[in-house]
Amino acid sequence: MAQLTNRRSFLKSTGALAGTVFMGGGAIAEEEKREVKNVIFLVADGMGVGTLSLTECWHQTRASQSLEWVQLYTQAGVVVSKQDTASANSMVTDSAAAGSAWGGGKRVNNGVINITPEGEELKPIGVHAKELGMSVGLVTTTRLTHATPAAFLASVQHRKMEEAIADQYLVAEADVYLGGGMKFFRQGERDLITKFEQKGYAFVDNKQSLKLNAGKDKLLGVFSHDHIPYAIDRVHQAFYSGLPNLVEMFEAALQTLEKNPNGFLLQIEGGRIDHAGHANDPGTIVHEQLEFDACIPVAMEYVRKNPGTLLVVTTDHGTAGCQLNGVGNAYRGTGEALAALADQQGSFEFMAEDAQGRGAFSSELFMQVMGWEAWPEIEQEVNDKLGIDKDLLARVYGKHCAGKYLAKTGVGWTSHEHTAELVDLLSYGAGAERFPPYLKNEDVHHILKGLLKRG
């Protein structure tokens, strides 16, 4: 790889690569040509290396092959970097600060989007791309106004200002917005959807209408009130069958964005790997990671067919120290134990929402989802805490199931919080050689911006 990089830089310095034409001994640069036309930026939010390794092992036991992510390591032309994910005020970042480092190019405090501790407002990379005449797309399984997509297009003092973020989206006019979070677009008197439609957006809210409208000039898809339900629940619950998955949203976004001859910047976020980590929910995190993984071959094919496209595959931080641990004598029972993960038929969040809806913990549902008899301590604590946020209630399930899960499947956790671990950043296609083996999250912004420069 090092040799290839050197050869590329050598060719570049002699002007022998595309972009420069030799005529009669002199060199004339092609005008207004960017080194990179399109950027596809895939984010597996909150994916620590243990989550990747767990999913890889599970996938090996089920499909007898490696994850697409793992296959990238052996793919010619893929550059593998390690990324330091710290924020301005902590070694452990949150998604707002991590996204701002990529989006705005400077480290900010946790919780803040694209405003530095000194008060400087950073121009998000998506706004920059629009100024260059490119199209921009944000696609996520979280609320559209969640921190990671927001950091490519918005600036706010706190990530919780999600109505303000949605308002900024209307002004920024990205060409594609696909995700969840209707409550920040249309609720009560507030109706941003109509305002988007007045600006020429085709609005869609289910899988069918997404398919029909893919390729329209501007696309707004909001598929759920809050985050889009987890992949494991979409698979097992028939009433979620109208929801698109991440790959379907990705493909629809490409159809719209690729119409622009000036290229595009597209962020695709598997945003709920992080949430499953916070909840310490093993079956759910594996399904989230697998759904994200299915985006990688779509992106790789696009890059191969469309020279001038850069693909970045990365994560903003690890979450909760998910690990597959050895089970049994000389760990020989690990594979068999791991297979028990398939018994889980729904997320902890799904059970938490059900308990909140019916006003009590359901032993019957717990049995259906987990295949285990419930026990008094979990029932008691869930019933005591029914009024808290559903993501916090999901953690109660995670806390009580942790010991049993560890013994049964080998999957364990270090906390319910983010981690400081170094994470992967993989790049492929146009400009991939610009990513060094080790970088800070804010470096990513400057590399992308350099590659988008004209001339």
Ligand SMILES: [Zn+2]
């Ligand atoms: Zn998180």
